[in-house]
Amino acid sequence: GPEQSPADGPIDVQLVHSRDGRNWSRCRHRMPVIPNGPYGYDAGCILGTANSPVIVGDELWIYYTAITTTHGGYLPEKKITIARAAWRRDGFVSLDAEEGPAVVETVALEPVGDRLFVNSDASRGELRVEILDAAGRIVPGYEGGACIPLKVDSVRCPIRWPGHETLPTGEPIKFRFHFRDAKLFSYTID
Numbered sequence: 739g740p741e742q743s744p745a746d747g748p749i750d751v752q753l754v755h756s757r758d759g760r761n762w763s764r765c766r767h768r769m770p771v772i773p774n775g776p777y778g779y780d781a782g783c784i785l786g787t788a789n790s791p792v793i794v795g796d797e798l799w800i801y802y803t804a805i806t807t808t809h810g811g812y813l814p815e816k817k818i819t820i821a822r823a824a825w826r827r828d829g830f831v832s833l834d835a836e837e838g839p840a841v842v843e844t845v846a847l848e849p850v851g852d853r854l855f856v857n858s859d860a861s862r863g864e865l866r867v868e869i870l871d872a873a874g875r876i877v878p879g880y881e882g883g884a885c886i887p888l889k890v891d892s893v894r895c896p897i898r899w900p901g902h903e904t905l906p907t908g909e910p911i912k913f914r915f916h917f918r919d920a921k922l923f924s925y926t927i928d
Contacts, residue, residue, distance in 0.1 A: 863919025
């Protein structure tokens with residue numbers, strides 16, 4: 739039969755990122771976030787991903803067009819269906835501390851809200867947070883050593899310090915994350 743397209747080859751889905759919506763960069767190694775296969779229904783091409791993910795509980799779902807053959811595959815072998823990919827909520831990328839401890843510090847920000855939640859996998863290690871003022875000094879009562887350590891895999895785990903379940907308010911603060919054998923996906927202030 740005739741080819742669907744004069745160009746042939748597999749098509750997968752890769753992540754790109756932009757801070758301004760005009761200049762885009764590919765993520766590390768152009769690794770697919772929706773790879774071809776291992777199932778036959780999307781072994782050849784993945785096309786037409788939805789513009790926005792659907793949030794379902796602790797997952798992000800994206801629907802896409804799955805094709806059994808490569809781009810130039812022949813009919814009638816080419817079968818086209820709708821498929822769904824699922825990820826951990828806000829889990830496309832993470833900062834990882836696999837060999838030894840890691841420290842990540844945010845820029846100063848004025849929190850809108852008073853509770854800090856972390857999306858991390860610290861089930862093999864731990865994660866602690868300390869709070870700094872805008873000048874970089876540790877806020878008393880919010881030391882990293884006093885933070886109740888996270889040792890779980892959770893997309894929304896509250897951060898607490900003895901006597902403090904809420905954040906200091908009224909002034910800019912920074913977060914300093916200390917973690918080992920853990921992945922830090924994101925944080926949220928509510």
